[in-house]
Amino acid sequence: MSAVDKLHKLYSSTLEPIVFARSVGLEVLNELDTVKAALMMDAGGSRSTRSGWEWDLLARGVEGIATGMSDIAKRTD
Incomplete structure (x- = not known):
């Protein structure tokens, strides 16, 4: 449940640096x-x-x- 809570916090944020880091992280993970x-x-x-x-x-x-x-x-x- 802790991981789900952290994912919720990560994806509910609209702060530009967090959105950017989240997007880049997913793109990198998708390539590896x-x-x-x-x-x-x-x-x-x-x-x-x-x-x-x-x-x-x-x-x-x-x-x-x-x-x-x-x-x-x-x-x-």
Whole structure:
């Protein structure tokens, strides 16, 4: 219920910086398939059956993105 309350507060705000941050955050999340998949698996699973492999998958995805961005930055120097 706490998460739902926080989402309600986030989406009921009309302050421009919050609306901007919320929109950018959703766009970024939508582009990161690994993160999105891990969040969906976590949201749908029960705590007693979770093994943690989802977060390992998420970590590998984030590491891959960081490595790719580092490689791109090296090429542009």
